[in-house]
Amino acid sequence: MLPSPPAREGQLGFLYCPPYRVQGISVAGEQTVVQVPELDVCFDMGQCTRASLSASVVALSHAHMDHIGGLPYWFSQRHFQKIGAETHQPDTGQPAVRGSVGKCVCHPELEAPLRAMLRAWEPLERQRTPSEIIPLAPESEFQIKNNISLRAIETSHTVPSLGFAAVERRSKLKEEYRDVPQDRLRELRHAGTEITSLVEIPLVAYTGDTEPGEFLVRNEFAKAKIVIVECTFFEPEHRARASTGKHIHVEDLVRLLHVWEAESVVIVHASRRTTIPYARERLQKLCGEHLPRVHLLMDHRMNRMRYEAQVAAAQALVAEREATLAPPAPQALPAAPDLDEQSSGAESTP
Ligand SMILES: [Zn+2]
Ligand SMILES: [Zn+2]
Secondary structure: OOOOOOOOOOOOEEEEEOOEEEEEEEEOOOEEEEEEHHHOEEEOOOOOOOHHHHOOEEEOOOOOHHHHOOHHHHHHHHHHOOOOOEEOOHHHOOOOEEOOOOEEEEOHHHHHHHHHHHHHHHHHHOOOOOOEEEEOOOOOEEEEEOOEEEEEEEOOOOOOOEEEEEEEEEEEEOHHHOOOOHHHHHHHHHOOOOOEEEEEEEEEEEOOOOOOOHHHHOHHHHOOOEEEEEOOEOOHHHHHHHHHOOOOEHHHHHHHHOOOOOOEEEEEOOOOOOOHHHHHHHHHHHOHHHHHHEEEOOOHHHHHHHHHHHHHHHHHHHHHHHHOOOOOOOOOOOOOOOOOOOOOOOOOOO
C-alpha cells in the first residue's frame, strides 16, 4: 500500500455582492482573512493568501493567532514582491523602484505588542521589513479612499477587539431644495448658500470575533450594504460555548438579521466541526424570509452556483441589449480569485 497524498488544501471563498467582492478563508481557530478588493482592505490576516497581497491595508479585529498569524509574512511578502511599487524619477536620488508599505490598523492596546512582534523578526531575518502599525481608537477613522473611511467600533471578545465599518460620505441636496430648478440652485450656490449636506453611507461592516451586543445594532451595521459577520456555533447545544468564548451563535445571528438591512450578510468563522451542509441546513431552518441574503463565505458549491447565475444573467442582459441594437453597457464581472491558492484547511465541505 502506498501512502496517500495529503488532503487537497483549501481554496478561497468568494462572493460577488455588487459592487464588492468578498473573498478569503475563514475557519474559527485556524485562520480568518477576508478581503474586499474594491476597498483595498483585508479584514484580519490569519493567513497570508496570495490574493491578500494586493490590499494595502489590514484592519485587524483582535490579536488571536487565527486572525494575526499571517501578518508579519504579509508585510514581508508585500515588500519582497514590491507590491504597489512606484517608479521614482531618477533625479530624486531615490531607488528607482520601491514597494508601498503595508498598513495595519488595530486596537490601540495592540500597537506596542505588534511593534515588538515585528521587531523580534529583525535579528532572525537580519533585515528590517517596512511596516506601518496604525492604532485606531474606537470611534475614530482611517481614510481608505477619497470619501471612504474605516471606522473602528469597539466590540466584546475575550481580548481587546474592534469591528470595522467602511463609511462613505456623500454630499446630498438638502430636502428643501429638492424641487428647485438647476439654474436657481446654481445661483444659490454662487451666493454662498449651503444647498447640500453630508450624508454618511455605511458600505461594508465587519464584526470580527465578538459576542452579541448593542454595538451590532448601530447604524454602521444596521444600514450597511454588506455585513460580514462571525458566526462560530450552529449547534443548538453550543449556546454556552458561544458565550464562554464570546462568539456569536446562529440564534443570535437570526435576531440580528431583523435589524440589519444589508443586501448581503456574509458569514465567516464557522468552526471546523460544523460542516457546511449542516450550517446551511440550520440557516434554512432559522433564517426564514432573510435566507436569500445570507451566505456562508466557505460554501464553495453554493457560491459557485450563485456566481455562475450572476454571469449568466449579465450575459443575458448583454444579449438582450444587442438584440434591441442599444449600445451594450460594459458587463464584465470581476473574476473569481485564483482557486489554487495555497492555504491550509478550508475544506470543511465534505
Ligand atoms: Zn477567531
Ligand atoms: Zn478570537
